[in-house]
Amino acid sequence: MDTHLLRTFVAVARHGSFTAAATELGYTQSAVSQHVAALETDLRTPLLRRRPVALTDAGARLLEHAEPLLLRLAAARADVTRLVAAPAEHLVVGASALALGGGLAGALAAVRSRRPLVSPTVRVLERTEIAARVADGTLDLGLVDGVAAPTDPLPLPDVGPLSAVAVAQAPLAVLLPPGHPLEGRRGLRLADLADARWIDAPEAAMPLDRLRAASGSDGFRPSLRYEGTDVRGLIALALAGHGLALLPEPALDGVAAGVPVPRLVHRVELLHGGLTDGPAALLAAALTG
Amino acid sequence: MDTHLLRTFVAVARHGSFTAAATELGYTQSAVSQHVAALETDLRTPLLRRRPVALTDAGARLLEHAEPLLLRLAAARADVTRLVAAPAEHLVVGASALALGGGLAGALAAVRSRRPLVSPTVRVLERTEIAARVADGTLDLGLVDGVAAPTDPLPLPDVGPLSAVAVAQAPLAVLLPPGHPLEGRRGLRLADLADARWIDAPEAAMPLDRLRAASGSDGFRPSLRYEGTDVRGLIALALAGHGLALLPEPALDGVAAGVPVPRLVHRVELLHGGLTDGPAALLAAALTG
DNA sequence: GACTTGTCATCAGTGATACTTATGTGGCGT
DNA sequence: ACGCCACATAAGTATCACTGATGACAAGTC
Numbered sequence: 216m217d218t219h220l221l222r223t224f225v226a227v228a229r230h231g232s233f234t235a236a237a238t239e240l241g242y243t244q245s246a247v248s249q250h251v252a253a254l255e256t257d258l259r260t261p262l263l264r265r266r267p268v269a270l271t272d273a274g275a276r277l278l279e280h281a282e283p284l285l286l287r288l289a290a291a292r293a294d295v296t297r298l299v300a301a302p303a304e305h306l307v308v309g310a311s312a313l314a315l316g317g318g319l320a321g322a323l324a325a326v327r328s329r330r331p332l333v334s335p336t337v338r339v340l341e342r343t344e345i346a347a348r349v350a351d352g353t354l355d356l357g358l359v360d361g362v363a364a365p366t367d368p369l370p371l372p373d374v375g376p377l378s379a380v381a382v383a384q385a386p387l388a389v390l391l392p393p394g395h396p397l398e399g400r401r402g403l404r405l406a407d408l409a410d411a412r413w414i415d416a417p418e419a420a421m422p423l424d425r426l427r428a429a430s431g432s433d434g435f436r437p438s439l440r441y442e443g444t445d446v447r448g449l450i451a452l453a454l455a456g457h458g459l460a461l462l463p464e465p466a467l468d469g470v471a472a473g474v475p476v477p478r479l480v481h482r483v484e485l486l487h488g489g490l491t492d493g494p495a496a497l498l499a500a501a502l503t504g
Numbered sequence: 505m506d507t508h509l510l511r512t513f514v515a516v517a518r519h520g521s522f523t524a525a526a527t528e529l530g531y532t533q534s535a536v537s538q539h540v541a542a543l544e545t546d547l548r549t550p551l552l553r554r555r556p557v558a559l560t561d562a563g564a565r566l567l568e569h570a571e572p573l574l575l576r577l578a579a580a581r582a583d584v585t586r587l588v589a590a591p592a593e594h595l596v597v598g599a600s601a602l603a604l605g606g607g608l609a610g611a612l613a614a615v616r617s618r619r620p621l622v623s624p625t626v627r628v629l630e631r632t633e634i635a636a637r638v639a640d641g642t643l644d645l646g647l648v649d650g651v652a653a654p655t656d657p658l659p660l661p662d663v664g665p666l667s668a669v670a671v672a673q674a675p676l677a678v679l680l681p682p683g684h685p686l687e688g689r690r691g692l693r694l695a696d697l698a699d700a701r702w703i704d705a706p707e708a709a710m711p712l713d714r715l716r717a718a719s720g721s722d723g724f725r726p727s728l729r730y731e732g733t734d735v736r737g738l739i740a741l742a743l744a745g746h747g748l749a750l751l752p753e754p755a756l757d758g759v760a761a762g763v764p765v766p767r768l769v770h771r772v773e774l775l776h777g778g779l780t781d782g783p784a785a786l787l788a789a790a791l792t793g
Numbered sequence: 794g795a796c797t798t799g800t801c802a803t804c805a806g807t808g809a810t811a812c813t814t815a816t817g818t819g820g821c822g823t
Numbered sequence: 824a825c826g827c828c829a830c831a832t833a834a835g836t837a838t839c840a841c842t843g844a845t846g847a848c849a850a851g852t853c
Contacts, residue, residue, distance in 0.1 A: 216581055218507050233830060246812060248831060260588040265830060266820060273587050280580030280664060284573070291569030292505055298562050299549040373662035375569060431655035522801060535841060537802060554801060555849060
């Protein structure tokens with residue numbers, strides 16, 4: 216079970232094609248075929264069905280392991296080289312959509328004034344992607360938002376030793392349509408709303424599966440799916456009665472009133488993998504200080 | 505950064521010797537030397553100081569990544585082969601010391617009566633070791649205990665997709681020496697006791713760092729360290745005033761009275777990596793059913 | 794201080810093996 | 824039925840991952 220074999224296996228599984236994987240990796244089709252065959256004889260079980268190429272059960276299981284494994288391998292390399300190499304004079308920040316608000320603009324301005332030569336990049340990514348890209352060095356810093364108990368850290372995919380610091384924290388509010396029976400309630404436990412219908416807006420609000428994890432319930436069934444990062448659109452849909460939405464209170468922005476949710480907060484955390492003293496450290500200081 | 509290179513690097517770091525690592529791995533010393541050199545040129549930084557052999561900073565960092573990486577690799581192999589191979593007719597259960605109580609004896613008896621031929625092994629291990637050994641297939645089942653909020657799962661080191669099921673849950677109690685100012689209190693939040701002096705008994709009770717994580721405080725300073733799994737000894741020390749101890753209430757066993765701690769429970773969870781239908785599945789059914 | 798000893802680095806040689814090129818084979822569409 | 828596409832297999836080669844031998848260096852011994 217060599218890393219190279221796993222890498223080509225993952226490529227084949229992703230492309231659904233031996234030849235496509237071969238061209239991606241710079242191999243011949245023959246080599247890819249041999250790699251997969253070697254893995255299969257090593258594990259004594261077929262991993263792929265051919266013609267058409269599809270994962271077997273064992274293959275699917277292996278893929279579940281292989282992808283994070285390769286990610287962690289890349290993270291290890293990035294972490295060690297980060298120790299050695301001089302801090303780069305560029306700055307790439309990844310942020311989930313709802314994490315953009317908390318002072319990033321101001322902090323970036325502070326960096327630019329002190330280091331006019333660096334031209335920062337801000338990249339909006341899915342929450343799951345950010346930790347991975349910070350770990351493997353593609354991003355210098357990450358800003359992720361999420362819902363958690365006030366004392367708990369945000370649950371993050373474990374991709375190696377990353378440091379996380381809270382940079383902003385706000386109460387949560389459920390956005391109810393006008394006339395909803397619960398309107399005007401003072402406190403609303405999230406579990407009480409597990410049976411309600413929700414708008415599933417994984418980019419603009421909290422993904423519903425995260426709510427289930429945070430509340431320990433398995434409700435939160437979606438009535439409408441909203442694909443996009445624009446919060447205003449989500450608010451409009453929620454007010455029109457298409458479903459409930461859970462948002463940080465500041466995001467409501469006076470446009471609408473929400474019912475506060477106790478015991479849970481919306482938090483933005485800064486992710487980094489060991490700061491040296493490049494522009495990334497400056498930005499981190501501006502964000503946290 | 506091949507897996508073989510990482511493996512020999514880890515072996516060298518553990519043994520503090522190239523030759524010892526070579527004999528362990530069945531290589532010549534020359535090969536080990538070349539492996540380490542290859543890693544160092546690949547990462548463009550020395551990983552080990554020689555004569556005496558010691559880790560550099562970069563080497564220590566790499567080791568932090570390499571060990572879990574190799575563990576996950578073994579876990580992946582075990583997980584896939586478990587899918588394929590026939591369920592073995594043996595049964596190895598790992599358990600942390602405080603997890604032994606909850607019905608394991610009875611459940612084992614149930615298994616033995618139905619499968620008289622299997623001779624089970626019970627192995628008492630440190631909490632951190634159990635998840636790793638279940639993942640890589642050394643253990644068929646694991647029983648770990650820990651402290652968490654009633655709705656939260658126990659925090660486990662992430663070694664791949666493992667299933668965890670609660671098998672026993674008990675309230676927690678702080679064991680105070682007689683005459684302690686807080687004696688007789690009804691409820692006691694753990695954070696209130698962060699400044700007190702504690703007995704650090706990582707094998708017999710909860711390790712203090714776990715308490716810090718569970719309570720979100722950084723107190724819980726140790727006044728005495730207790731190495732051993734015998735709870736009676738720990739109770740005697742706590743009653744003699746050497747420090748506080750946090751134990752599941754049943755463990756006090758009438759010997760002593762403790763002050764209950766709300767919002768946190770002691771829980772024993774059963775760990776397995778996908779059950780087939782061997783004796784392990786029988787035992788799991790007996791424990792959870 | 795020379796000698797011995799133990800340990801890691803280096804070199805040259807060789808056997809394994811990881812690739813390529815070329816060819817075989819089976820399903821699928823026309 | 825036929826060709827076409829995609830994966831499997833075979834044969835050949837070039838690389839490189841090992842071994843064994845030797846060198847270099849530090850520490851301990853007399």
